[in-house]
Amino acid sequence: MKVTVLSFNAVAAWKWNASTEPHQLYAYASRGPDGQIEEYDDDDEEVCGICQSAFESTCPECKVPGDDCPLIWGECSHIFHMHCLLKWLETESSKQQCPMDRRSWGECSSQQME
């Protein structure tokens, strides 16, 4: 039998790499003396701590997820919707600190994440 494909529609899905990077770092850091990587529950890591919306959806001010409403990664490993975090950093009371750990906020460059 011979099949001729006349046309096809490709479908793709995307997801922010929000849990794997900190997950790997966490797993590495929490590796026990025997080198075993502990199970890590990342249920709570899927939402932005500021707006409580999923990373895959937008910040509350945006309509289209993706590059127009990106995530931002901190050196401290915490992740937020970029728009949510910038709103916080614009305020004087933020003292330019990460909302999670109050360490001075620094953006993690892509090299550091590799």
Add this chain to the structure above:
Amino acid sequence: MATGLATKRLMKELAEIKTKGTPPGIVLLNAVALDQWVFLISVLGDETIYAGETFALRLKFPNRYPIDSPEVTFLADAEYIPPLHPHVYSNGHICASILGAEWSPVLNAVAVCITMQSMLASNKKKERPEGNDRYVRSAPSNPKLTRWQYDDDTV
């Protein structure tokens, strides 16, 4: 009323309270408006000096919540009296760093309630703050307009 971020965030918090409930000793009394909630707070256990007492904590959420902190006071009216505590004024205003300088947008209404509950739980002396009468006479209605000094970490 609040837009975008504040509305969505408050709806999510309400939904979570409805599905998961609140911690022991904390009850959402009402949310008359989406931006104004009242919780009942009591301290559980035998160790507390507030045994049998219930206090009403009101949270007013600004348009830019959670970027801006909520306005948090204990109700002082015919029905409720603010707890006798060295950081709680008789008009219900509270001197607590997380309500001011140490606010973080990852905190939420329930987290504020828990902090207030543990502030009461760790207290050993039932007294008003120094200078209570002077403060209450001249205090703005919104405690966020008061310039707080956080100088005591023990209670």
